[in-house]
Amino acid sequence: MRPGQISVNHVSFYYGHEAVLSDISLDIGTGEHIAVLGRSGAGKSTLLHLLAGLLQPSRGSIAIDGGALNNEIGHPVLMFQRPALLPWLSARDNVLLPLHFANAVRLDRAAATAKADGLIAQVGLGERADALPTHLSGGQQQRVALARALASDPAVLLLDEPFSALDQDTRAVLRSDIRALARARGMTLVTVTHDLSDAAALADRIFVLAGAPGRIEREVVLGDNPEDELRAYFAGRRDAA
Numbered sequence: 001m002r003p004g005q006i007s008v009n010h011v012s013f014y015y016g017h018e019a020v021l022s023d024i025s026l027d028i029g030t031g032e033h034i035a036v037l038g039r040s041g042a043g044k045s046t047l048l049h050l051l052a053g054l055l056q057p058s059r060g061s062i063a064i065d066g067g068a069l070n071n072e073i074g075h076p077v078l079m080f081q082r083p084a085l086l087p088w089l090s091a092r093d094n095v096l097l098p099l100h101f102a103n104a105v106r107l108d109r110a111a112a113t114a115k116a117d118g119l120i121a122q123v124g125l126g127e128r129a130d131a132l133p134t135h136l137s138g139g140q141q142q143r144v145a146l147a148r149a150l151a152s153d154p155a156v157l158l159l160d161e162p163f164s165a166l167d168q169d170t171r172a173v174l175r176s177d178i179r180a181l182a183r184a185r186g187m188t189l190v191t192v193t194h195d196l197s198d199a200a201a202l203a204d205r206i207f208v209l210a211g212a213p214g215r216i217e218r219e220v221v222l223g224d225n226p227e228d229e230l231r232a233y234f235a236g237r238r239d240a241a
């Protein structure tokens with residue numbers, strides 16, 4: 001069985017006494033692309049941090065491929081709103097960072113460098129591997145961040161509003177490139193966003209997170225006209241996107 005199946009079972013989360021998420025249950029299949037859509041403060045980032053293993057549920061449990069989260073290769077990788085590249089390192093060296101952590105660079109520098117260059121080419125920056133982040137556009141920097149995220153061969157990629165700093169044209173191209181890369185790798189994609197068009201472009205199923213504490217209120221399966229379908233669904237609702 002390919003890895004990347006996620007089960008969220010009756011998860012609730014509190015920051016201190018503040019209930020942020022209540023009784024969240026989700027089943028996400030290997031290679032599936034889903035989005036969680038909700039307004040600011042609904043608990044989207046908190047849910048993603050739980051899926052990444054950066055926070056522990058106050059109640060309930062999360063399993064990846066039937067087991068607890070661990071740090072092995074294939075562990076979910078989180079991509080943030082901002083690329084968060086190290087400015088003194090080239091694009092290539094930024095992509096090599098996870099391979100340093102996994103000790104792959106020390107074991108075989110040539111193979112690790114070839115892998116980083118291959119990933120940089122896959123995200124469309126083949127000519128810019130030596131460039132410093134400050135010499136790259138915002139969209140190009142986010143592409144380097146994507147290559148870095150892919151360097152540890154994650155079975156699950158978690159996206160936290162990764163396009164909000166980009167213009168419409170750039171984000172549209174990047175969204176479709178991410179989906180194509182995820183499909184080619186059979187990677188599970190989980191996006192959290194308040195943006196309807198990002199959710200519609202990045203997912204086949206959308207879960208609406210609303211209320212305080214946040215609950216999954218609805219599941220929308222997208223058809224041929226995802227944005228129209230979603231806009232019709234949300235018409236008149238103030239608590240989502």
Ligand SMILES: Nc1ncnc2c1ncn2[C@@H]1O[C@H](COP(=O)(O)OP(=O)(O)OP(=O)(O)O)[C@@H](O)[C@H]1O
Nearest residue numbers: 015018020038039040041042043044045046047194
């Ligand atoms: N470290 C923290 N300590 C205490 N409360 C927090 C912490 N992080 C988030 N919160 C609270 O938890 C709630 C959910 O925050 P979260 O960042 O998950 O929402 P969000 O839907 O991702 O919002 P946004 O779209 O604005 O990023 C908010 O009320 C927030 O104030």
